[in-house]
Amino acid sequence: MRVLGVDPGLTRCGVGVVEGVAGRPLTMLGVGVVRTPADADLGHRLVAIEQGLERWLDEYRPEFVAVERVFSQHNVRTVMGTAQASAVALLCASRRGIPVALHTPSEVKAAVTGSGRADKAQVGAMVTRLLRLDAPPKPADAADALALAICHIWRAPAQNRLRQAAALHASRTPTAPNSPKGRSA
Amino acid sequence: MRVLGVDPGLTRCGVGVVEGVAGRPLTMLGVGVVRTPADADLGHRLVAIEQGLERWLDEYRPEFVAVERVFSQHNVRTVMGTAQASAVALLCASRRGIPVALHTPSEVKAAVTGSGRADKAQVGAMVTRLLRLDAPPKPADAADALALAICHIWRAPAQNRLRQAAALHASRTPTAPNSPKGRSA
Numbered sequence: 001m002r003v004l005g006v007d008p009g010l011t012r013c014g015v016g017v018v019e020g021v022a023g024r025p026l027t028m029l030g031v032g033v034v035r036t037p038a039d040a041d042l043g044h045r046l047v048a049i050e051q052g053l054e055r056w057l058d059e060y061r062p063e064f065v066a067v068e069r070v071f072s073q074h075n076v077r078t079v080m081g082t083a084q085a086s087a088v089a090l091l092c093a094s095r096r097g098i099p100v101a102l103h104t105p106s107e108v109k110a111a112v113t114g115s116g117r118a119d120k121a122q123v124g125a126m127v128t129r130l131l132r133l134d135a136p137p138k139p140a141d142a143a144d145a146l147a148l149a150i151c152h153i154w155r156a157p158a159q160n161r162l163r164q165a166a167a168l169h170a171s172r173t174p175t176a177p178n179s180p181k182g183r184s185a
Numbered sequence: 186m187r188v189l190g191v192d193p194g195l196t197r198c199g200v201g202v203v204e205g206v207a208g209r210p211l212t213m214l215g216v217g218v219v220r221t222p223a224d225a226d227l228g229h230r231l232v233a234i235e236q237g238l239e240r241w242l243d244e245y246r247p248e249f250v251a252v253e254r255v256f257s258q259h260n261v262r263t264v265m266g267t268a269q270a271s272a273v274a275l276l277c278a279s280r281r282g283i284p285v286a287l288h289t290p291s292e293v294k295a296a297v298t299g300s301g302r303a304d305k306a307q308v309g310a311m312v313t314r315l316l317r318l319d320a321p322p323k324p325a326d327a328a329d330a331l332a333l334a335i336c337h338i339w340r341a342p343a344q345n346r347l348r349q350a351a352a353l354h355a356s357r358t359p360t361a362p363n364s365p366k367g368r369s370a
Contacts, residue, residue, distance in 0.1 A: 042287075043279030046272055050280075070265060080255060083265050084272035087231055091273060094228030095235075102227075 001156065002029070004062035004093075005148030006053070007141045008070065008086035010045050011038055013052065014141030017060045018131065018149035022157050026150060028131040029060060031142045042081075046088055053092045065093035066152035068144070069102035103151050108144070111151035123147050186341065187214070189247035189278075190333030191238070192326045193255065193271035195230050196223055198237065199326030202245045203316065203334035207342055211335060213316040214245060216327045227266075231273055238277045250278035251337035253329070254287040288336050293329070296336035308332050 001021060007014035013034040020026035034052030036045040067090060070083045093100045106116035112126045124136035124143045130150055137143045186206060192199035198219040205211035219237030221230040252275060255268045278285045291301030297311045309321035309328045315335060322328045 041279075041285075043275040043285045046276045047279045050276060080268050083268035084275070087269035087272035088276060090228040090269070091231045091235060091276075094226075094232045100226075100228045 001064060001153060002060065002062045003064045003066055003149040003152045004056060004060060005145040005150075005152065006065060006067045006086075006089040007144040007148060008068060008082050008089055009141060010036060010042075010049070010081035010085050012139060012141045013049055013085055013089075014139070014143070014145035015053070015056050016137070016142060016146035016149050017056070017062060018146060018153060020153055022154050026131055026153065028133065028146060030056070031137045031146055032056075033139060033142050042084070046084060049085055049088045050092060053089055057092060057096060057098070062098065064152060064156070065089065065098050065100045066148045067093075067100060067102055068108070068148055069104045071104070101152055101155075103148055103155070107155070108147050108151040111154050112147045120144075186249060186338060187245065187247045188249045188251055188334040188337045189241060189245060190330040190335075190337065191250060191252045191271075191274040192329040192333060193253060193267050193274055194326060195221060195227075195234070195266035195270050197324060197326045198234055198270055198274075199324070199328070199330035200238070200241050201322070201327060201331035201334050202241070202247060203331060203338060205338055207339050211316055211338065213318065213331060215241070216322045216331055217241075218324060218327050227269070231269060234270055234273045235277060238274055242277060242281060242283070247283065249337060249341070250274065250283050250285045251333045252278075252285060252287055253293070253333055254289045256289075286337055286340075288333055288340070292340070293332050293336040296339050297332045305329075 002017065002019045005016045005018065015034060016031040017029040018026050019029055034049055036048040040048070067086050070079060070086050090100055109118040109123060110116040112130065113122050120140045124140065127143045127146045127150065128136045131146065137146060187202065187204045190201045190203065200219060201216040202214040203211050204214055219234055221233040225233070252271050255264060255271050275285055294303040294308060295301040297315065298307050305325045309325065312318070312328045312331045312335065313321045316331065322331060
């Protein structure tokens with residue numbers, strides 16, 4: 001599977017494409033950052049992010065997009081911009097019919113380092129090792145985007161099993177659209 | 186001037202179009218709500234909001250878009266969705282080159298009722314009176330969108346004077362691109 005990871009941000013939006021399956025060595029296809037000028041107005045910054053992400057989607061045609069789930073516990077000003085940049089990523093992917101998964105920062109850290117409280121350097125070091133790179137990708141947003149993609153590839157089998165179980169359960173419940181009414185009355 | 190007001194929200198995104206100039210009676214051209222199902226996934230909800238707003242922009246061709254400025258002091262879960270819905274509104278307008286203004290809830294309330302702490306009912310009553318409607322628009326999100334558009338029309342002259350002054354100042358400063366270097370040395 002080919003996954004585009006997006007670490008959303010208004011000033012620097014990290015993007016990274018990873019291909020592979022859980023249990024096999026993974027391959028980095030591309031990594032970078034979509035930047036927007038801090039002095040531009042918000043609407044134009046969001047348009048620039050949209051255009052940047054569209055180019056990545058056009059070039060790499062990922063089957064899945066993994067976006068960092070934003071929490072509002074952090075810095076008030078930053079988090080609003082992050083939420084708005086993530087909205088653009090969700091929009092671009094969903095408009096193309098590409099499934100989008102949200103992963104929390106601690107899920108991503110735990111997936112690549114084994115600890116949900118790992119620091120940036122540790123995440124960068126593991127991304128470098130897992131993708132067999134010469135050096136950690138810079139800036140950290142780019143490394144985080146790759147970590148998100150790796151996290152999605154590794155978590156995907158479990159999530160797919162959960163989805164299958166939920167679908168099976170739904171097909172067996174008496175409230176399913178095609179089941180007879182008042183069956184258990 | 187014709188203004189589309191947008192009260193952003195994932196479940197109900199209020200939209201209202203008002204035409205007029207400050208100091209003259211205003212006219213409501215349209216009002217409504219773009220709704221998205223709460224059980225749909227976030228990406229598809231954002232796509233539905235984009236499609237809904239695009240229809241309003243196509244039909245009414247506003248010269249300005251006024252969006253409520255989102256603060257993160259409020260409910261944590263709600264505010265993220267509101268920020269993401271507002272990102273879609275900013276994106277849709279900016280993509281078309283339509284200027285977007287952000288107004289805070291208290292600016293809007295103060296503009297239409299005279300008090301920044303007015304309640305929903307008071308805002309609804311004033312919107313009804315100012316636009317000469319038979320009854321307050323429902324739901325409150327729709328009335329709020331109209332209040333945003335009214336606020337923008339009334340605040341616009343002052344904001345435009347400020348922009349003109351800033352532009353004039355920029356053209357006179359010695360650091361302007363075409364001015365000679367070291368002039369004041």
